[in-house]
Amino acid sequence: MSAVATKKDTSAKWLEQFELTAANRLGAANTSVLEKQKQALAEFAKTGIPDKKVEDYKYTNIRLYLNDEFALKGAATKLRQSDVRHLFFGGHATIVMVNGRFVQELSSLKNLPREVVVKNLFSTYKETESGAGAEFNSLFTEKASPMALLNTALAQDGISINVPKGYNCVGPLHLLHISIGTDKVLYNPRHSIKVGEGANLTLIETYRSIDLGEKTFINSVTEIVVEKDATLNNYILQEEDAKASQNNVHQVSVGESGKFNSVTVSLNGALVRNDLNVAINGEHAEIHMHGLFIAKDGHLIDNHSLVEHNVPNCFSNELYKGIIADGGTGVFNGKIFVKQDAQKTNAYQSNKNILMGENSTMNTKPQLEIYADDVKCSHGTTTGKLDEEALFYLQTRGLNEAVARKVLLGAFAAEISDTVKDTAFRTLLEGRLQVHIV
Amino acid sequence: MLEIKNLQVSVEGKEILKGLNLKVNKGEVHAIMGPNGAGKSTLASVIAGKQDYEVTGGSILFNGKDILELSPDERAKEGVFLAFQYPIEIPGVSTINFLKTAVNEIRAYKGQGPMEAKEFLAMLKEKQKLVQIDTNLTGRAVNEGFSGGEKKRNEIFQMAMLNPQLGVLDETDSGLDIDALRIVAEGVNKLRSKDNAFLVITHYQRLLEYIVPDFVHVLYNGQIVKSGTRELALELESKGYDWIKKEFSEIPA
Numbered sequence: 001m002s003a004v005a006t007k008k009d010t011s012a013k014w015l016e017q018f019e020l021t022a023a024n025r026l027g028a029a030n031t032s033v034l035e036k037q038k039q040a041l042a043e044f045a046k047t048g049i050p051d052k053k054v055e056d057y058k059y060t061n062i063r064l065y066l067n068d069e070f071a072l073k074g075a076a077t078k079l080r081q082s083d084v085r086h087l088f089f090g091g092h093a094t095i096v097m098v099n100g101r102f103v104q105e106l107s108s109l110k111n112l113p114r115e116v117v118v119k120n121l122f123s124t125y126k127e128t129e130s131g132a133g134a135e136f137n138s139l140f141t142e143k144a145s146p147m148a149l150l151n152t153a154l155a156q157d158g159i160s161i162n163v164p165k166g167y168n169c170v171g172p173l174h175l176l177h178i179s180i181g182t183d184k185v186l187y188n189p190r191h192s193i194k195v196g197e198g199a200n201l202t203l204i205e206t207y208r209s210i211d212l213g214e215k216t217f218i219n220s221v222t223e224i225v226v227e228k229d230a231t232l233n234n235y236i237l238q239e240e241d242a243k244a245s246q247n248n249v250h251q252v253s254v255g256e257s258g259k260f261n262s263v264t265v266s267l268n269g270a271l272v273r274n275d276l277n278v279a280i281n282g283e284h285a286e287i288h289m290h291g292l293f294i295a296k297d298g299h300l301i302d303n304h305s306l307v308e309h310n311v312p313n314c315f316s317n318e319l320y321k322g323i324i325a326d327g328g329t330g331v332f333n334g335k336i337f338v339k340q341d342a343q344k345t346n347a348y349q350s351n352k353n354i355l356m357g358e359n360s361t362m363n364t365k366p367q368l369e370i371y372a373d374d375v376k377c378s379h380g381t382t383t384g385k386l387d388e389e390a391l392f393y394l395q396t397r398g399l400n401e402a403v404a405r406k407v408l409l410g411a412f413a414a415e416i417s418d419t420v421k422d423t424a425f426r427t428l429l430e431g432r433l434q435v436h437i438v
Numbered sequence: 439m440l441e442i443k444n445l446q447v448s449v450e451g452k453e454i455l456k457g458l459n460l461k462v463n464k465g466e467v468h469a470i471m472g473p474n475g476a477g478k479s480t481l482a483s484v485i486a487g488k489q490d491y492e493v494t495g496g497s498i499l500f501n502g503k504d505i506l507e508l509s510p511d512e513r514a515k516e517g518v519f520l521a522f523q524y525p526i527e528i529p530g531v532s533t534i535n536f537l538k539t540a541v542n543e544i545r546a547y548k549g550q551g552p553m554e555a556k557e558f559l560a561m562l563k564e565k566q567k568l569v570q571i572d573t574n575l576t577g578r579a580v581n582e583g584f585s586g587g588e589k590k591r592n593e594i595f596q597m598a599m600l601n602p603q604l605g606v607l608d609e610t611d612s613g614l615d616i617d618a619l620r621i622v623a624e625g626v627n628k629l630r631s632k633d634n635a636f637l638v639i640t641h642y643q644r645l646l647e648y649i650v651p652d653f654v655h656v657l658y659n660g661q662i663v664k665s666g667t668r669e670l671a672l673e674l675e676s677k678g679y680d681w682i683k684k685e686f687s688e689i690p691a
Binding site for chain 2: 387389390392393394395396397398399400401403404407408410411412414415
């Protein structure tokens with residue numbers, strides 16, 4: 001294990017680099033973004049990289065995966081589109097990020113409707129029009145996590161996607177993240193997604209690696225606004241190299257009658273930590289959050305979710321399922337806050353896990369805080385071995401133990417992958433599940 | 439075909455089968471009757487290869503092969519089928535899908551290639567008709583939300599699809615109304631041939647009115663204490679099991 005970073009070291013080293021690059025990054029045009037970044041860095045410095053002593057990281061000591069040996073920039077890569085094409089699918093418009101940076105030449109945006117505006121997020125902040133950058137970091141009303149603060153401070157690249165009012169974007173948009181290289185690097189991509197009033201978008205994020213030679217850490221933040229009557233389907237596949245780690249924060253705000261459907265599938269990576277924070281800010285909004293993870297030997301998959309019911313008459317449903325191999329560790333923490341005014345809230349949460357070995361570990365914690373009195377809320381969690389009776393039943397039909405196991409685990413996983421509406425992505429998922437379920 | 443010799447089986451240290459002998463030939467239907475707790479279901483489970491049972495003595499030969507050495511799926515591939523007393527529900531796994539896997543696994547074991555989709559569908563259609571089960575049920579997750587009768591019919595349907603040499607029916611009649619019982623029994627009767635055999639385990643004589651056995655055995659206290667023909671079942675029906683219990687309770691285990 002590499003040396004544990006101290007608070008002082010990490011903030012000091014990265015702060016230095018921040019100061020050096022800040023001016024070139026944003027230019028003189030945007031002081032508001034720079035100001036927010038400075039504040040975030042100062043805030044981050046108070047805790048540094050979170051370890052077990054920070055409540056939300058009790059089971060996930062980020063310091064075991066990230067320290068100040070990680071540089072903020074890796075060597076340039078020379079990928080051609082032919083090197084990444086196999087990671088495209090369904091003919092979907094694809095935005096390619098390599099090592100946390102948007103690479104226009106590798107992207108395939110010919111199928112992107114001209115109504116949908118995709119830009120480099122930080123280039124929009126350089127624009128001189130007033131108010132540029134006002135949206136940056138605007139969704140973090142509560143205290144952001146140390147990792148989100150770190151991203152806010154150090155982010156230099158990322159994507160801005162804007163679907164205008166009333167526009168129904170039929171084809172999904174694929175945001176492909178590729179990790180590649182031989183340097184120990186921390187990347188801080190930052191995205192901003194806005195689905196305007198009455199508009200629709202399906203955003204598919206995939207995280208893959210190509211010939212990764214060193215440990216990498218993606219510390220990503222995506223701010224998402226789903227406006228009134230808008231719908232966002234947000235599908236995520238995390239299948240990086242076993243050397244790669246990521247902390248992925250999705251900060252979501254949903255407006256009146258808005259719909260947000262997320263499916264997060266985590267199949268590989270030394271550490272995968274997801275924070276999915278959804279604030280429901282308009283009445284009659286509907287939220288579905290699905291998750292599936294396979295934690296392999298030595299891997300840690302941690303899903304933290306937060307649903308804030310701030311207003312009445314909304315619905316949220318959450319189902320996360322985990323398969324934890326021998327030696328693997330899973331974490332689920334699901335918070336639901338129902339504010340005092342949020343009457344007639346329906347909020348449901350369920351977490352089901354299968355432990356495959358003697359040394360499989362699952363830490364699960366449902367957390368409901370309800371301050372309204374006229375609500376329907378429930379939560380439940382089950383963690384156990386694969387059903388022996390079902391295994392025997394299938395064996396008596398001629399399926400050997402390995403095949404029977406695969407059939408049962410496949411069915412367990414399918415409950416999540418079946419919620420994906422885009423056929424091409426669902427097919428991709430099913431194929432990847434076949435590979436990872438053993 | 440099936441030869442069980444001096445079979446002794448324990449569950450968690452308790453002896454359930456205490457030297458059971460049984461021989462079943464091709465083309466025969468044997469009924470195993472007996473009071474609750476006699477060891478009937480244990481016998482069915484041990485033949486199928488359930489792990490919770492410890493075989494402490496004796497042997498089970500199937501076509502001359504010692505199947506106690508085989509895993510449950512290998513026994514199935516050799517031609518043994520167990521219709522469960524309590525068929526379980528398996529969410530997310532459709533009967534048709536896993537049967538396709540099962541059929542091809544069994545074929546691979548016999549050195550045959552996978553079945554053509556067209557052929558499989560034709561067989562599916564034919565066997566569904568045989569047990570009067572709807573595509574609606576077989577296309578759904580195994581037994582999920584099925585009634586008791588539908589679950590049992592699904593067992594016989596699976597047996598028809600896998601076409602075993604030996605079908606072990608563990609209290610297939612329990613929980614069935616008379617109509618469901620008749621459908622299930624008719625299904626079994628249609629599957630009877632000179633090349634296969636059935637072991638019908640039941641508490642009541644009722645099922646045997648529909649599936650007429652060649653031999654009837656009474657299992658009591660872990661042993662077969664009486665064997666006979668169909669008349670023995672009728673005698674048990676009229677007299678109950680008490681006379682068996684009285685007559686054989688003195689037998690030392």
